[in-house]
Each structure stands twice: as structure tokens, then as C-alpha cells.
Amino acid sequence: GAVVSQHPSRVICKSGTSVKIECRSLDFQATTMFWYRQFPKQSLMLMATSNEGSKATYEQGVEKDKFLINHASLTLSTLTVTSAHPEDSSFYICSATLHPGQTKTSTDTQYFGPGTRLTVL
Amino acid sequence: GQNIDQPTEMTATEGAIVQINCTYQTSGFNGLFWYQQHAGEAPTFLSYNVLDGLEEKGRFSSFLSRSKGYSYLLLKELQMKDSASYLCAPMDSNYQLIWGAGTKLIIKP
Numbered sequence: 001g002a003v004v005s006q007h008p009s010r011v012i013c014k015s016g017t018s019v020k021i022e023c024r025s026l027d028f029q030a031t032t033m034f035w036y037r038q039f040p041k042q043s044l045m046l047m048a049t050s051n052e053g054s055k056a057t058y059e060q061g062v063e064k065d066k067f068l069i070n071h072a073s074l075t076l077s078t079l080t081v082t083s084a085h086p087e088d089s090s091f092y093i094c095s096a097t098l099h100p101g102q103t104k105t106s107t108d109t110q111y112f113g114p115g116t117r118l119t120v121l
Numbered sequence: 122g123q124n125i126d127q128p129t130e131m132t133a134t135e136g137a138i139v140q141i142n143c144t145y146q147t148s149g150f151n152g153l154f155w156y157q158q159h160a161g162e163a164p165t166f167l168s169y170n171v172l173d174g175l176e177e178k179g180r181f182s183s184f185l186s187r188s189k190g191y192s193y194l195l196l197k198e199l200q201m202k203d204s205a206s207y208l209c210a211p212m213d214s215n216y217q218l219i220w221g222a223g224t225k226l227i228i229k230p
Contacts, residue, residue, distance in 0.1 A: 002166075044164070044208075044220040093163045108216055109154065112163040 003027050004096050006113035013084055014121055020080045021116045023094030029074035030096035034110060035067070038091045050077055084120045092116045123147045125221035127209055132227045133199055141194045141207050141224045149214020155183050155194045156208040158223065164208060167194070196226075204228045 003026040013019050023033060035047045035056075048069050050056035056069035068080040077096075081088055095110035126144045133139040145153070152171035156164035170176055170185035170192065182195040194207055206223040213219060 041222075043222045046217070046220075049217075091161075108151065108212060109166055109169055110218065111166060112156075115163040 001027050002098065002109075002111040004030075004094065004111050004113040006094055006116050008116060009114060010117045010119075012119045012121065015085050016083055018080055018082045019084055019118060020078055021092055021094075021118075023077045023079070023096070023113050025075045025096045025111075028096075028098050030077075030098065031074075032097045033071060033077040034095045034097075035069060035077075035079050036093045036095065038093060038115075044093070047079075081118065084118070086120045089118055089120045092118055123213060123219050125209055125211065125219060127207075127221055127224045129222070130225045130227065132229060133196075135199055135201060135228055135230050137199050138195065138197050139199060139226065141196070141209075141226065143192045143194075143209030143221075145190050145192070145209065145211045145219070147211045147213040147219055150187060151212040151214065151216055153183075153185055153192050153209065153211045154218065155181075155192075156210060157205050158208060159205045167207075199228050201228050201230070 005024045005026055007022045011019055033050050036044045037047055038044050046059050047062045048056045048058045050069050050071040052071050052074050058064045066082055071077040093115040095112045097110055124146050154169050155167040157167050158164040168183040170183050175184045180197045185192045206225045208223040210218040210220050
């Protein structure tokens with residue numbers, strides 16, 4: 001249980017284009033979804049936290065107009081990188097936490113999707 | 122401030138036991154998670170400790186001492202596939218995970 005998928009797994013785009021990444025919880029309802037970015041050999045950097053039906057909370061330094069997050073349902077969140085530039089090239093990973101009552105361990109355990117590797121040329 | 126201290130890299134032999142230590146300082150505490158991350162992949166959940174003591178799960182065990190701000194992950198009967206980074210991630214009072222760079226574990230035959 002607690003499977004999270006991401007699509008696409010890899011994307012290469014031209015500078016100036018927008019890229020949408022989908023994150024889905026496949027076998028559970030996710031209270032909260034998180035979006036991370038990770039550069040090579042560095043730690044995970046939280047970009048934003050989103051709850052279904054409400055606006056995402058962005059971390060300091062993350063431009064909300066550039067990284068658009070839509071959490072339309074308890075199983076789907078999307079991250080759109082608008083007007084992507086080469087410096088946006090990174091590994092983008094989403095995670096989701098279980099809806100309270102669906103776990104015996106911790107409702108705050110984050111289950112990660114497989115990640116999306118974005119390369120902007 | 123909030124910070125995590127883990128060794129950057131460790132080397133161990135296949136079949137052996139290795140202990141990865143983690144000390145942390147957070148604003149409040151709501152448990153500590155251990156994740157495994159293979160190169161180029163996303164993290165996978167290993168364990169969660171919120172009370173002091175040892176949690177055993179197969180070949181992996183995790184220990185927590187809240188008063189000391191200390192945790193360790195114990196891996197037994199090491200296999201080559203255990204070569205990965207191990208991330209210690211405490212959760213602060215806002216239920217936010219604090220991430221460090223992790224410990225890169227290299228397993229040698």
C-alpha cells in the first residue's frame with residue numbers, strides 16, 4: 001500500500017516552455033502532498049506543501065508564480081514549472097501523507113513518488 | 122536553528138552490520154523518520170520512531186533517544202543492494218520534515 005506515482009518520469013524541454021508534472025496517490029487518499037526539488041548530491045529541498053482544495057504553502061524563496069501547484073483532489077496534485085529555464089533543471093519529487101485513520105504507523109509518514117527529472121535546454 | 126548531523130559516507134562489507142548515527146536539533150519534535158535513497162531515485166520510507174527505544178523491522182532497526190537528540194539506523198546482514206544514501210529526517214513542531222544530505226553507504230563484497 002501507499003503507492004505514489006509521478007508522470008512524466010523524465011522530460012526535456014526548451015527554455016521558455018512550461019512543464020506540468022502530475023503526482024498521484026494510487027491506493028490511498030492523501031491529506032497533504034509535498035513538492036521537493038533535489039540537485040545532484042544535495043539534500044531534498046521542500047518547495048511547497050499543498051492540501052486538497054486549498055492554496056499551496058510555498059517555502060521561502062520559491063516563486064509561487066513560477067511553480068504553480070494545483071491539488072484538485074485527494075489523489076492528484078500537479079506542479080507546473082512555467083517559463084522554464086536551464087537553472088530549473090533538477091529532480092522534482094512529490095510525496096503524500098495518508099489521510100488520518102488509514103495508517104497504523106504515522107499519519108505523517110511521507111510516501112514519495114519516483115521523481116521527475118527535468119532538463120531545460 | 123534546526124540541523125541534522127550524519128556521517129557523509131560509510132563503507133561496510135557484505136554480510137556485516139553497520140550503524141548509521143544521526144544527531145539532530147529541531148524546534149519541537151514529532152518523531153523521526155529514516156529513508157533510503159538509491160542514486161537517481163526518490164526516497165523510500167524505512168522507519169518511524171516517536172518514542173524512545175528500538176524499533177525492529179526485518180534486517181533494519183531504528184533507535185531513538187529524544188533527550189539526547191539522537192537516533193541510529195542499524196542494518197544487519199548487509200547486501201549489495203543496501204548501497205544507497207540513508208536520510209535521517211526529524212519532524213519539527215510544524216510537522217515539517219527536516220532533511221540533511223544523508224549518509225552514503227557503500228557496501229563492498
